[in-house]
Amino acid sequence: MPAETHVEGSPIGRPEILTLVKERLADILEIDVTEVGEGDSFADDLDADSLALIELVEAIEEELSERTVGFRFEDEDLEDLRTVRDAVDYVVSRLG
Amino acid sequence: MTTSLPIAVDAMGGDRAPSEIVAGARLAKENHGIDVVLVGRSEELTDCGDLEVIEASEVIAMDAEPGSSVRRLKDSSLVRAAEAVRDGRASAMVSAGNTGATMASALLRMGRIKGVSRPAIATLLPAPGTTPTVLLDAGANAECKPEWLAQFGQMGAVFAQDRLNISSPRVGLLSIGEEPGKGSPLVKETYAEMQTVNWGTAEFIGNVEGRDLLTDEVDVVVTDGFTGNVALKTLEGALKNLMLALFSAMGERPEAAEAAAQLGPEFDQIYRFFHPDTYGGAMLLGVKGVCVISHGSSGAQAMENAIKVAAEMVETKVVEHLTEAIAG
Numbered sequence: 001m002p003a004e005t006h007v008e009g010s011p012i013g014r015p016e017i018l019t020l021v022k023e024r025l026a027d028i029l030e031i032d033v034t035e036v037g038e039g040d041s042f043a044d045d046l047d048a049d050s051l052a053l054i055e056l057v058e059a060i061e062e063e064l065s066e067r068t069v070g071f072r073f074e075d076e077d078l079e080d081l082r083t084v085r086d087a088v089d090y091v092v093s094r095l096g
Numbered sequence: 097m098t099t100s101l102p103i104a105v106d107a108m109g110g111d112r113a114p115s116e117i118v119a120g121a122r123l124a125k126e127n128h129g130i131d132v133v134l135v136g137r138s139e140e141l142t143d144c145g146d147l148e149v150i151e152a153s154e155v156i157a158m159d160a161e162p163g164s165s166v167r168r169l170k171d172s173s174l175v176r177a178a179e180a181v182r183d184g185r186a187s188a189m190v191s192a193g194n195t196g197a198t199m200a201s202a203l204l205r206m207g208r209i210k211g212v213s214r215p216a217i218a219t220l221l222p223a224p225g226t227t228p229t230v231l232l233d234a235g236a237n238a239e240c241k242p243e244w245l246a247q248f249g250q251m252g253a254v255f256a257q258d259r260l261n262i263s264s265p266r267v268g269l270l271s272i273g274e275e276p277g278k279g280s281p282l283v284k285e286t287y288a289e290m291q292t293v294n295w296g297t298a299e300f301i302g303n304v305e306g307r308d309l310l311t312d313e314v315d316v317v318v319t320d321g322f323t324g325n326v327a328l329k330t331l332e333g334a335l336k337n338l339m340l341a342l343f344s345a346m347g348e349r350p351e352a353a354e355a356a357a358q359l360g361p362e363f364d365q366i367y368r369f370f371h372p373d374t375y376g377g378a379m380l381l382g383v384k385g386v387c388v389i390s391h392g393s394s395g396a397q398a399m400e401n402a403i404k405v406a407a408e409m410v411e412t413k414v415v416e417h418l419t420e421a422i423a424g
Contacts, residue, residue: 050163051163051204055204058167058204078164
């Protein structure tokens with residue numbers, strides 16, 4: 001389901017979204033960004049608990065809301081986000 | 097007692113909110129001179145005297161899922177209370193509401209102290225003849241890693257120093273035997289981890305057992321949140337039922353009833369000593385602000401005590417001391 005969004009600035013591509021997710025996650029987990037892999041599981045590989053995932057989601061929403069009005073993760077979709085790739089694909093699909 | 101900023105009290109949180117919460121806030125102001133700001137629906141806060149109110153239109157239910165409710169109910173009293181601390185409008189927050197949501201609000205709005213793996217809930221257990229024992233984690237993290245538990249020990253030691261004025265707290269790891277080889281794989285790995293920690297003026301004394309919780313054998317007891325919560329609730333239930341059994345036995349013979357009447361003040365003292373309300377709630381350690389979590393069933397006296405504890409923790413600068421300890 002596409003988000004009801006309005007892009008204010010230049011379109012953001014998948015590589016930028018991947019970088020954004022990795023950087024925010026590294027900040028939250030206090031690890032080096034190079035330790036975050038695209039295929040990593042939040043729970044199994046990165047020790048991220050459910051609150052860390054919510055911190056990530058809110059950080060991405062805040063970042064993207066400056067460029068894309070109305071961007072938001074739907075709460076009911078959060079449990080499907082198990083890996084970094086899942087989160088990136090979700091953002092890409094919502095912006096698409 | 098004075099703090100530069102008021103204590104933000106979640107007026108809508110708890111089984112007896114808002115009336116008992118408001119009454120407790122007024123007692124804190126009247127009896128201790130603590131400045132309090134209530135957070136909640138002003139139209140329901142009818143008897144708040146001259147206390148200020150921060151408007152919050154929503155309430156997180158006691159049984160709501162913590163993470164999603166904090167995310168969804170942005171104008172809830174819990175979230176607004178945490179934001180008041182974050183934004184410098186309050187010095188601390190106190191809530192008798194949903195424990196998980198209180199923790200989530202504090203974590204998501206105030207943020208985590210740099211270097212803290214997981215915040216933990218520290219609670220006080222009454223120990224006859226000595227200072228209370230700090231138990232953590234009392235329920236924030238059901239599953240833990242050895243390094244998180246070791247860090248809980250560090251935070252618990254700082255809390256014992258600031259809250260109980262114990263200069264060299266003895267930190268123990270809850271297990272099923274005193275020997276290092278006793279316990280689950282997690283306990284054994286944690287034991288090894290805790291031996292590598294720089295404890296500063298505190299001391300790691302090894303494993304302790306459940307029977308040590310209410311004694312002078314240890315000042316800080318570390319365990320995972322699942323075990324800690326089971327231990328806490330078991331003690332609360334056991335002590336409550338012990339008192340009920342005692343009162344019941346005292347009424348069985350006229351001579352016993354007469355003796356009980358004479359010992360009324362002592363029984364009342366013992367009852368209060370063991371009652372959770374006396375200790376003013378638990379503190380969430382590891383977030384960038386003072387967050388006191390009171391019992392869901394808190395009445396006015398429990399809230400008064402919780403607010404007093406929050407003010408004391410602001411004054412002792414416990415958050416700054418935790419930050420320094422974790423930074424090493």
